[in-house]
Every structure is written in structure tokens, then in C-alpha cells.
Amino acid sequence: MAQSDTVDRILDAAEELFAERGFSETSLRMITSKAKVNLAAVNYHFGSKNALIHAVFGRFLTPFSATLESAFDELEARCDGSPPTLNQTLWALTESAVRMPQRNEKGISIFMRLLGLAYTQSQGHLRKFLEQEYSEPFGRFMRLLKEATPQLSAVDRYWRIQFMLGATAFTMSSSDALQDILRNKLGVDTTVQEIAARLVPFLAAGMQAQDTLLASPADIHIPVA
Amino acid sequence: MAQSDTVDRILDAAEELFAERGFSETSLRMITSKAKVNLAAVNYHFGSKNALIHAVFGRFLTPFSATLESAFDELEARCDGSPPTLNQTLWALTESAVRMPQRNEKGISIFMRLLGLAYTQSQGHLRKFLEQEYSEPFGRFMRLLKEATPQLSAVDRYWRIQFMLGATAFTMSSSDALQDILRNKLGVDTTVQEIAARLVPFLAAGMQAQDTLLASPADIHIPVA
DNA sequence: GTCTGTTTGAAACATACGTTTGAAGCGCAT
DNA sequence: ATGCGCTTCAAACGTATGTTTCAAACAGAC
Numbered sequence: 001m002a003q004s005d006t007v008d009r010i011l012d013a014a015e016e017l018f019a020e021r022g023f024s025e026t027s028l029r030m031i032t033s034k035a036k037v038n039l040a041a042v043n044y045h046f047g048s049k050n051a052l053i054h055a056v057f058g059r060f061l062t063p064f065s066a067t068l069e070s071a072f073d074e075l076e077a078r079c080d081g082s083p084p085t086l087n088q089t090l091w092a093l094t095e096s097a098v099r100m101p102q103r104n105e106k107g108i109s110i111f112m113r114l115l116g117l118a119y120t121q122s123q124g125h126l127r128k129f130l131e132q133e134y135s136e137p138f139g140r141f142m143r144l145l146k147e148a149t150p151q152l153s154a155v156d157r158y159w160r161i162q163f164m165l166g167a168t169a170f171t172m173s174s175s176d177a178l179q180d181i182l183r184n185k186l187g188v189d190t191t192v193q194e195i196a197a198r199l200v201p202f203l204a205a206g207m208q209a210q211d212t213l214l215a216s217p218a219d220i221h222i223p224v225a
Numbered sequence: 226m227a228q229s230d231t232v233d234r235i236l237d238a239a240e241e242l243f244a245e246r247g248f249s250e251t252s253l254r255m256i257t258s259k260a261k262v263n264l265a266a267v268n269y270h271f272g273s274k275n276a277l278i279h280a281v282f283g284r285f286l287t288p289f290s291a292t293l294e295s296a297f298d299e300l301e302a303r304c305d306g307s308p309p310t311l312n313q314t315l316w317a318l319t320e321s322a323v324r325m326p327q328r329n330e331k332g333i334s335i336f337m338r339l340l341g342l343a344y345t346q347s348q349g350h351l352r353k354f355l356e357q358e359y360s361e362p363f364g365r366f367m368r369l370l371k372e373a374t375p376q377l378s379a380v381d382r383y384w385r386i387q388f389m390l391g392a393t394a395f396t397m398s399s400s401d402a403l404q405d406i407l408r409n410k411l412g413v414d415t416t417v418q419e420i421a422a423r424l425v426p427f428l429a430a431g432m433q434a435q436d437t438l439l440a441s442p443a444d445i446h447i448p449v450a
Numbered sequence: 451g452t453c454t455g456t457t458t459g460a461a462a463c464a465t466a467c468g469t470t471t472g473a474a475g476c477g478c479a480t
Numbered sequence: 481a482t483g484c485g486c487t488t489c490a491a492a493c494g495t496a497t498g499t500t501t502c503a504a505a506c507a508g509a510c
Contacts, residue, residue: 006457022346024250027497038459043499045457119395120345121247154411159396159423166395167388167431173345174387186379198384198437205434206392206427231487252467263489268469270487 007045009035012103015056019110023053023123054129057118060100060111061130065137068096072140083147087204093141094196108192109172116173119165149207156212164203171199232270234260237328240281244335248278248346279354282343285325285336286355290362293321297365308372311429318366319421333417337397344394374432381437389428396424 013035017026028049032039046052071092075084084092098108118126142161149157172195183189238260242251253274257264271277296317300309309317322333343351367386374382397420408414 022249024247025346028499029497038457039498040460040500041458049498116345120341121250155413155415156423158411159415159420160427162396163392163424163427167392170341170345170391170395171384171387186383188380190380190384195384198381199388201434201437202385202388202431206431209426209430212423212426253469254467263487264468265470265489266487274468 006035006037006041009037010042010045010052011056011059014052015059015110015114018053018056018117019113022117023121023126050125053123053126057114057126057130058133060114061134064096064100065134067100068093068137069140071096072137072144084144086145086148086207087200089141089144089148090200090204094200098193098196112172112192113174116169116171119169120173152207152211160207163206167203168199171195231260231262231266234262235267235270235277236281236284239277240284240335240339243278243281243342244338247342248348248351253277275350278348278351282339282351282355283358285339286359289321289325290359292325293318293362294365296321297362297369309369311370311373311432312425314366314369314373315425315428319425323418323421334397337394341394341397344390377432377436385432388431392428393424396420 010031014026014031017030017034028042029039031052032042042049042052046055075088075092079088097112100108102108118130145161146157149160152160235256239251239256242255242259246255253267254264256277257267267274267277271280300313300317304313322337325332327333343355370386371382377385397417
């Protein structure tokens with residue numbers, strides 16, 4: 001099969017280059033020369049650069065969302081009616097990501113960074129693609145979060161989910177650069193699993209902080225103790 | 226003075242466009258046509274597109290870092306020898322950001338998003354510029370954080386600071402969009418000050434979670450309880 | 451071997467970019 | 481009024497991008 005060889009080589013090269021440089025900063029010529037295929041191959045096999053971006057996400061996200069769904073199934077079965085805890089829910093997500101079969105050792109971190117970029121770079125088409133393609137597992141995750149934090153007001157929960165999302169997306173989207181700094185400053189090396197192991201407790205603690213009680217707007221900025 | 230008019234119009238337009246589209250996705254032609262100035266004006270007044278990016282950051286960051294320094298001065302004076310608490314440190318930063326004189330009501334969120342982009346988009350020159358221009362207040366903030374969390378290992382503290390950064394930059398940068406969603410779904414309205422009032426407790430709680438104890442790499446992914 | 455549909459290849463396409471150029475316009479001392 | 485900085489302007493520069501074209505190479509069926 002000649003086709004799938006070319007297609008896969010393009011996807012591999014694109015995935016890696018997108019992750020380390022961003023989408024618009026990566027040209028088709030970089031991709032095709034890294035993949036050692038002809039420039040026209042991208043438009044022949046995928047149709048356009050945007051479609052290639054979608055294909056890169058689809059190749060990872062489709063099996064991942066299946067894995068995630070069954071992880072949620074298993075978790076809910078194990079909990080037998082009572083809603084899973086916050087830690088269980090967050091770990092089910094992390095687990096599914098880390099356990100995914102990887103093309104290579106950089107697999108997860110590459111993809112975490114791509115997801116971060118998807119949120120961060122305002123590529124309208126990508127956002128739309130992801131929303132209409134993977135709304136189901138996303139919605140289910142949100143529902144589980146809600147059931148795991150019944151003590152929170154809807155507004156607090158809403159904002160704290162954004163905080164979690166931000167911490168995750170941001171960290172993952174710059175994790176290579178961050179790791180370089182860490183390696184230089186502290187002389188240690190960190191795997192994605194370890195980052196996740198540090199991130200989840202941080203998120204869980206923040207999520208479970210006492211429900212925010214707002215003072216009158218006027219002196220919101222005053223509390224210093 | 227005709228010059229400063231053109232210069233400011235360019236800076237205003239660039240700031241807004243960079244924030245909503247990113248750096249490489251924003252062309253000089255978009256900027257100059259939004260600012261209603263000639264295309265060549267950017268290279269005449271700033272020298273290059275990169276220098277313009279630096280100027281956009283400098284215009285906000287220089288007065289901000291002065292404000293921040295004096296906020297830290299005041300805080301340390303008030304604490305009189307003993308290190309400020311985590312809450313005090315975070316509030317000093319938040320205060321300084323919120324209290325900055327704003328060009329318009331979107332001022333803070335625009336700049337939060339720019340800071341997020343600076344970290345996220347791999348613009349080497351920007352990173353270098355920010356590091357060598359504002360290393361002092363940044364380093365001081367780091368030192369305060371370190372003194373406020375002596376129980377954390379250096380590695381844990383490093384990563385948790387990244388998590389805080391991410392949650393903050395992400396939330397503030399998309400707060401306009403998020404507020405729209407919130408208004409539609411929950412029928413409430415939120416000011417930047419209120420978001421900060423929700424964010425700081427979240428960050429403080431995450432920061433003060435128990436120091437991460439890592440199991441052997443092999444079973445890092447196992448804990449589900 | 452020849453035909454057929456699919457895949458590759460080198461080259462060109464149109465467009466957009468950041469930057470440079472050189473003339474024109476302006477305010478203001480002299 | 482003249483001359484001198486500074487600023488604006490329209491136009492062009494060279495380069496890089498995504499996409500298209502069309503001929504050559506290829507594989508498998510007959």
C-alpha cells in the first residue's frame with residue numbers, strides 16, 4: 001500500500017511540527033520536506049492545510065474519546081449509582097490520556113501541546129471541528145464534574161472549570177519550553193505523567209476550596225490578610 | 226505633535242489585533258488599516274514588526290512593573306521582616322493589575338491574553354525581550370512565592386507556579402467570551418474584579434495542596450481513589 | 451503487453467507578507 | 481519666502497505561502 005505510507009508520513013511530520021511551532025507558523029513545505037514527500041501530496045490526500053490539521057487531531061482524538069468513554073463507563077459502574085468523586089473523574093481523564101497507545105515516547109506531550117494550541121491559537125475552523133466532532137465526551141466530563149462538586153454554586157463551578165482548563169491547556173501547550181527552563185534551573189527532568197501527577201492534586205485542591213463568598217463589590221479588592 | 230498620534234494609534238490597533246489573533250496571524254497591513262495610518266509608518270516609527278511587538282508590551286509592562294514594585298515594597302514594609310503570606314502576595318499582584326489605569330474597559334483582559342500568547346506562541350525574540358527587560362519584578366514575585374510556600378519542594382513549586390500562570394492568563398484572556406457564555410447560561414454578570422476574587426482562592430488552595438509525593442514512575446498512573 | 455485508475459513529481463500559479471524606496475507634504479525657524 | 485527636519489504617502493521590492501496543473505510513474509486486471 002503506497003498511499004497509507006505517504007499519508008502517515010505526512011501526519012507524523014505535521015503532528016510534530018505543529019506541536020513545536022504552531023499551525024500558521026508551520027508551512028506545508030516544512031511538513032512535506034520533513035516527511036520526504038512531494039509538496040502536492042498534502043493537497044492531493046487531504047484537500048487543504050486546514051483539512052490536514054483536522055486529520056492530525058482526528059487520528060488521536062477519535063480513539064482517545066472512545067477510551068475516555070469506556071473509562072467513564074467503568075468508573076460509573078464501579079461507583080454503582082453514587083456519583084464518582086472529583087479525584088476519580090480527573091484521574092479517569094488523565095489515565096485515559098496517558099494510557100493511549102503512543103506512536104513514540106513524545107506522543108502524549110505532543111498531543112497535549114496540540115490541544116493547548118487548539119484552545120490558545122484562535123483557529124476558528126479547528127474550534128468548530130472539535131466542538132461538533134467531540135461534544136459528547138466533553139459534555140459527559142462536564143456532567144461528572146458537576147455531580148462531583150455539589151457544594152459549589154453554579155457560578156463558582158463554572159469559573160473554576162475555566163481555571164482548571166486554563167492551567168491544563170497553558171501548561172501543556174508550553175510544556176517543552178517549561179521543561180527546558182526546569183532542566184536548566186533545577187537540573188531535573190519531568191515526564192508528562194509526572195506533570196499530570198502534579199497537576200491533578202493542584203486542580204482538585206483549587207476546585208474544592210471553600211465556595212467563594214463575595215463581599216460587596218466596593219471592597220472586593222481590599223482583603224489582604 | 227503629529228508623531229505621537231500616529232504612534233499611539235498604531236500601538237492601540239496592534240495591541241487589540243495581536244490579542245485577538247496572535248502575532249504571526251496579524252499582518253502589518255491589518256494593523257495600519259485599523260489604525261488608519263500608512264503601511265510604512267510601522268517600519269518608520271518602530272523599525273520592524275518585532276520591535277512593534279516589543280513596544281506594545283513595553284507600553285503596558287513598564288508602568289505596571291513600577292506599580293508592582295511599590296506594591297511589594299508596601300507589603301514587605303507592612304509585614305516588617307516576616308515574609309508575606311501567599312494570599313497577600315497574590316493579592317498584591319492582582320491589585321496592581323486591576324488598579325492600573327486602563328486605556329479602555331477591555332484593558333486588563335487584552336493584556337492578560339497578550340501575556341498568555343507571549344508564553345504560548347514560540348516567539349523567541351519576545352521571550353528574550355521580556356526576560357531581560359522585566360526580570361527584576363518577576364524574580365521578586367518568585368522570591369515572595371518561595372518564601373510564602375516553604376513547605377513545597379522546588380520542583381512542585383515551579384510547576385504550581387506554571388499552573389497558576391496558566392489559569393490566570395487563560396481565564397483573563399478569554400474572559401470576554403466566557404462572560405458571554407455565563408450571561409447566557411446562568412443569567413449573571415461578572416466584573417474582572419469578581420473573577421479575580423474567585424481566582425485567587427482557587428490558586429491559593431491549589432498552591433497549598435499537600436506537596437506532591439510521587440510513586441515510582443511505573444505506577445504513577447494507578448491512583449484512582 | 452496493454453489499458454485504467456491511482457499516486458507522485460517538477461513547475462508554475464496567484465496572493466500575501468515584511469520591508470524599502472524616493473518623492474511629496476508639513477510645521478517652523480530664519 | 482526660503483530652507484530644513486520630520487513625517488506621510490503610493491508604489492514597488494523580494495520572498496514565502498497555499499494551491500493548481502499536467503505530465504510521468506506506477507500498480508493491478510485483463
